[in-house]
Amino acid sequence: MYIADSKRYDTMQYARCGKSGLKLPLVSLGLWHNFGYCDKYETMRDIVLTAFDHGVTHIDMANNYGPPPGAAEEHFGKLYKADLKPYRDELILSSKAGYGMWAGPYGEWGSRKYLMASLDQSLKRCGVDYFDIFYSHRPDPETPLEETMGALADMVRQGKALYVGISNYNPEQTARAVDILADMGVHCLIHQHSYSMLNRTSEDGLFSVLEEKGVGNIAFSPLAQGQLTDRYLSGIPADSRAARPEGFLKQDAVEQNIGKVRALKRIADEKGIAMAQLALLWVLRGGRVTSVLMGASSVAQLMQNLAIVNMPALTAADCEKIDKILTE
């Protein structure tokens, strides 16, 4: 029987999520990859429980994470039932709906019909009564934003989600969504966006909208799916994400970015830290990001990433050197 480490809150730091009462760990764990039917349950269990033992209270999922879609929530449900159920009040569990989940016109995007059905399915797979955070996974160009936000607001009223958030919305869509929710009496807790040394789009307006509206944010793929680590320095390993047929990380992208990563790695070496740690510290620099949402395929990767919690922040000189490489 799993018993959580009594020292689990000794080292992790927690940051307030925008203007809300909720704090999130500086490092959160996502189950997008490595939690499908092709992965080993024992490894998943080790990753999740080791994370929780080190104060990672936030686990992020979505209806479509797998493969196949639904598998990550099913695996989480299995391990929640076996190990984590006694700790429900210490966990921040999130899920999302927006991408393709089932056949027909009601299986994706942002209609009330899809979102409500998907939430119920996700709750069932995970074996929980409520999610702490439920997201609209992407904006729907064809559904009125009022309908999508209305569904999120009703999830809160029904007690099936404690908080709601949005993901992949641009700055204008974000501002509108937050205002619509506010008119319905619901605060938008959080925006989940892609942000890393290799993707700085969020700097073009998103951060300022979120700050102005008091919305927290969590940065997904902070390691650019593993590119900002030691993983690809000598080619594409057979067990890496870029080598997996179902993966979203294309080998071309890895090859295109490797020169920059090698240059960044020299900065990490000078500082005596790992490339992955440099990348995570960079995302957290300046305190604009509430939490980094990383993935891991092994406990060793997880532990290397969690070590940043006790590392000094990057200096202005470090950030200048990094900027130079990124803008070259």
Ligand SMILES: NC(=O)c1ccc[n+]([C@@H]2O[C@H](COP(=O)([O-])OP(=O)(O)OC[C@H]3O[C@@H](n4cnc5c(N)ncnc54)[C@H](OP(=O)(O)O)[C@@H]3O)[C@@H](O)[C@H]2O)c1
């Ligand atoms: N809202 C959205 O649309 C959206 C989109 C994408 C992701 N997300 C969320 O963000 C989470 C994280 O995304 P991500 O998995 O792309 O994040 P990531 O942290 O950028 O990449 C994780 C991958 O990097 C590699 N890695 C991690 N730590 C490492 C280390 N210390 N050394 C070497 N390699 C290391 C592993 O790759 P290998 O598997 O190759 O070992 C791991 O699977 C997802 O699980 C999901 O919850 C949300």
